[in-house]
Amino acid sequence: MNDKVRYPIGNFEPIRKFTDKSRKHIIDQVPGIAKSLRESVQYIDDEQLHIPYRKGGWTISQIIHHLADNDMNAYIRFKRALTEEEPLAGSYREDAWASLHDYADLPLEDSIMLLEILHKRFYTLLCGLDPDQFRRKLQTEVLGTISLDTALQRFVWHGQHHIAQITSFQASQGSQLE
Template structure:
C-alpha cells in the first residue's frame, strides 16, 4: 500500500554527488515549476481545496508551501555563498499553512512566484564552481549541510510535493 505522506519515499541523502548529477538536479529545478503548473492548472477550486491525504494539507496549501519553502531555500544558498557557515533558522511551516493567504489566495500567484524564483535560482546555480557546492550552512533542525546536500534535498522536496498532488489526482480520477 502506498504511503500517501511520502509517495516517492522518505528523503535519502545522496552519498556522493558528481558534476553530472548536480547538473541533472539543476535542470530539474528549471522544470519543476512547469510540471507543478501543468499538474494543477485545470483543477477547480473545490479540487484545490482537497487534502492530498487525510489530515494533510490541501493542494492549494501545498502550492503555497512550495513557494515559501523555495524562497527560504534560495536565501539559504545565497547566505552560504556569502557568509561563513551561517545559521539559517527553520520556520513553522505547519503554522504558515494555516494562515489566511494559504487558504484563500489563488495558486496562480505562487505558481508565478515559483517560475521567476526558479529562473533566478538556476542562473545562480549554473554560475557556481564545484568548490562552491562544498560551502555550508547550519540549519537549526537539520544540522550543518553543504550545498550539494541542500541541492539534493531541494530537488527531492519538489518531487515529493508534486507526487502528493499527482497521486491524489490519479486516485480521484481528475486526469
C-alpha cells in the same frame, strides 16, 4: 498513517559523492519544477483544491502556497551559505504559515508565477557556481550541517515530493492528467 501517501517518492536520501555530471543533472531539474507543478494542477477543479491530499494533510492549495514559501526560504539559505561561514538556516512554522489567510485568499497562479521567476533566478545562480562552492555548508534543524550539494538535492526532492502528493491525490480522485 500510510508513508506511501505522505511520501510518495520516498524519504529524502542525499547522494553523498556528487560528480559534476550528477550535479548538473540536478541543477537542470530546477526550472522544470514549476512547470511540473503547473501541469499537476491543470485538471484539478476548485473544490478539489480545498480537499486535503490525505487525512490530516494539507489541501492542494496549501501545498502550492507552501512550495512558494519554502523555495523562497531555501533560495535565501543557499545565498547565505555562499556568503557566510556555515550560517544557521532559519526555520519557520510551516503549519502556522499554512493557516494564514494568504494561503486561502491568494490565487494559486500567484504562487506558481513566483516559483517560475524564483527558479529562474536560482538556476542562474547555480549555473554560475564552481564545484568548490557546492561544498560550502549550512546548519539546519532537520538535517544538521549539510553541504550546498545536499541542500540542492533536498530542494529538488522537496518540489518533486509535493508534486507527487498532488498527482497521487488526483489519481485517488479519478482526475488523471490527460
